[in-house]
Amino acid sequence: MSARKNSKTKEPVQLSGEPGTIVAHLGVAVEVAFEDGTRRSVRVKRSSGHVVGDRVEVQDEVLRRLDRNSLIERRDAMGAVRTVAANLDLLCIVVAPRPATTAGFVDRAMVAARAAGMRPVLVVNKCDLPEADEDFDGFLSVFEGHLPILRVSTKLGDGLDPLHALFAEGLRGAFVGVSGVGKSSILNSLCPEAGLIVGAINEQNALGRHTTSVATLHSLPGGGELVDTPGFRDFGPVAISAVDLAHHFCAFDDLLAERCKFGNCLHRSEPGCQVRLALEQGRLSKERHETYLSLLAELEEQEKLNGWR
Ligand SMILES: Nc1nc2c(ncn2[C@@H]2O[C@H](COP(=O)(O)OP(=O)(O)OP(=O)(O)O)[C@@H](O)[C@H]2O)c(=O)[nH]1
Ligand SMILES: [Mg+2]
Ligand SMILES: [Zn+2]
Structure with missing residues (x-):
């Protein structure tokens, strides 16, 4: 819908641009696919932060990004x-x-x-x-x-x-x-x-x-x-808290069903840690635990840089 009338609050009718989706990012311009099937390039600043998949509204060469779901x-x-x-x-x-x-x-x-x-x-x-x-x-x-x-x-x-x-x-x-x-x-x-x-x-x-x-x-x-997407090797974590990491790490899914002794356990070497126990019993490989530890260290470093703690 391009223009919406809000009769209840009597706000002035907001004219919005043509809705579309960014289908390619070409550096100084993005290609937008509109709902009527047409496409065109719209100039953007390199630092605009627009990405492929973004929903946008375009009006007179001005591009407005709509809220993202993910x-x-x-x-x-x-x-x-x-x-x-x-x-x-x-x-x-x-x-x-x-x-x-x-x-x-x-x-x-x-x-x-x-x-x-x-x-x-x-x-x-x-x-x-x-x-x-x-x-x-x-x-x-x-x-x-x-x-x-x-x-x-x-x-x-x-x-x-x-x-x-x-x-x-x-x-x-x-x-x-x-x-x-x-x-x-x-x-x-x-x-x-x-x-x-x-x-x-x-x-x-x-x-x-x-x-x-x-x-x-x-x-x-x-x-x-x-x-x-272009190929890449580095998948460093962004915007995840060190405490939440373990819940996103699939190798821990079953292990964390049994609670660790400490509620804020970071599964490094804390006593009563279920992850550590699984490691000792060979139910978790050293390699995967090391991946977790390296992710944790990267997140802690970021938190330090951002002054989160
Ligand atoms: N044997 C074999 N080769 C394949 C198969 N699929 C792709 N290739 C070959 O793998 C090579 C790389 O394919 P691309 O599709 O360019 O790989 P990509 O992941 O898009 O690479 P980047 O764009 O550099 O990230 C090409 O030589 C393809 O022909 C497959 O199923 N079997
Ligand atoms: Mg490719
Ligand atoms: Zn633990």
Whole structure:
């Protein structure tokens, strides 16, 4: 609705702009898709903070951002906060046997999704490769039961129907993951008219080449929308309190059902800690506890910098 009359409070009628959604951020301009199906670029300041997925109203080249339902942010290696996308229902963490993704990346992405009120989904691509072996299955198995795991191969065209079904209710999701796992390739398979550029990984070091440089939002033919994002490795936590972290860390879900001795336990080395007990009994891997500890240390550092304590 572009203009709304409020007869009860007798406020003057507020003229608002044309409603739309930001579908691409091009630095000095954003591309807005309007409800009538048209699109156009609107100039913005680089520092405007607008992101793909933002609902906006545009009037005379002035862009007003509407309230967000959700926002996914991350801290990069330099400590800067980067916004990934806004107004998402699902965060699809894309991994592949090659290039490899660390379990820590998946855990961190899951923390970010849960803290932002989005459902995380693990999308496993390139299931056709010989590297999709027992070791790789072992890597995936620690996440089983904590989020849906969908296996695909864009090369073989396998596993696309369950992905379509995931979005069919009209949900909006974003693909995140390290460069080269095939985020743009999967989107092209789901939505051939997206026409995204894909790039071969570097055979020498088996790393992606950062082919995608801007986030873009696409409507899927079977319903729903998906954001393709440029690959990144650093998923530093943003705007989560150190005390809340454990509740967003899926490896602790069952462990925290049994309460720790102290209500404000940070699950480091406190006496009577259920996490520590699980670690000692081998029910929690050292690697995952270390991921938690590194997230905790990063959040405590931020809280110190922000003077929260
Ligand atoms: N074997 C195999 N290769 C695939 C599959 N999907 C994608 N690839 C290849 O993986 C490489 C990287 O694909 P992209 O789609 O560009 O990866 P991306 O995740 O978008 O990478 P960035 O944009 O750099 O973040 C390309 O050479 C693709 O052809 C698959 O299912 N199997
Ligand atoms: Mg890409
Ligand atoms: Zn504890």
